[in-house]
Amino acid sequence: MSKGIEGKVVVITGASSGLGESTARHLARLGAAVVLGARREERLNAIVEEIKAEGGKATAHAVDVTRREDLAALVQHAVNTFGRVDVMINNAGLMAISPIAELRVDEWDRMIDINIKGVMYGIAAALPLFEQQGAGHFINISSVAGIKVFSPGGSVYSGTKYAVRAISDGLRHEVGSSIRTTTIEPGAVDSELKHGSGHQASAQAVAEFYKQAIPAESVARAIAFAIEQPADVDINEIVLRPTSQDF
Template identity: 50%
Template structure:
């Protein structure tokens, strides 16, 4: 190691540099993980721990010493790691809830196309399996896991499956949501409970299942899918908007409580192509929604917003994004 290099001791809660995480060659054969505790693990092909040791970062330069005494170095340039004649790009293990349709599906497809391994969670596992096939056929990496976000054990199992397969959790896209709108006078209490269970409790369970891993890593990113209903209330949407106000508040509370290595983003879509309106049973609300959703943007428009927030450098925290059709006012 270079004794003249200016370094600080990394910690799990406060990494001393922005390069903690997973770095991968274009063909995926070399996977290089820099951990917040100053350790690194490099996998090559089927050898999951080909090199293991310690590293130090000084500016944009990194020096390695593996546990056998072998030394090497590398440099970061424009968020690309040049090491041992290889070029490695930052990759993040992304967990997406509600991934079987709509915004969740579009987000998984887009982030997988960007090279990130994606873990897909939803109840409709047949759709998840088909999506894994689609992503892998396009050269991506995906894992399907049965998930019910209203069940804490299921949510923890979802996070555990990601850790078992990929060894870390970098991004949670908490997208699962339902929207059975109705006026309060309809008294559809079961539907109100369902919205609270999925949109609020499901978010809390997803955070509870993934946050400890992110804090232990020293890095992570929670992306909550809220709604323009987190900013205004409309007739028939009182309960739905209440859950989205709550989601936005919970997410901002997480931002305020978190160390600098943890980034937090709320994405609030306007009218977007999805299956959300299909759960509306109240005739008045269903009729109003047909006209309201006449001009909708594709789900990929929201996926691009998520991709933008995720792709930003670790020292940039994109906190809120509102995306709606240009025709929606």
């Protein structure tokens, strides 16, 4: 258990695998009540049952982060189940790497919808509640690719992750007197994110790059660190990557 985490209600998108799943399990072990959102309802329910079997508190609600009403329903489900929301983790993401000249416009649209709009819809769902409570914490998952353009082929993906950093920093300026905002920027982490590229040559390059990936649990620990700080301490940004990663 962690005194700074125990009893807090944490909503997590993209929670059916990877960073979201690891974060849900880790925070539940530290005493948080976790609310899992993702499209794969059967997988979510299995994770919830495993968390409960370990003595944790968890619930799930199917959500597509490209639908604003789904995010609103997820937050409302958290309130209906646990009475409040303390932390909103906007984690769902897509990494479809390909050269711009390939003109994979459908993939660009999908990344913008998930990586940018999905974060904005999560903010829109939780912010009124946080303002009503007079407290809350947004944790938005960007990427090392939001600091430096992932090349070759990562221009659009990096653009979406730069956007997450900009939105997060602006949000902190606007609501930071009572609401905390943290941006997490991981490097290569073992998750399903690496499988998002439909362009064959890019997919092969990503697979090679991700051979150095660190476990998703590493990011979960960074998220827990940000949450467990006293209310007057706002961890604004955490960058973490494999020791061997030079990008």
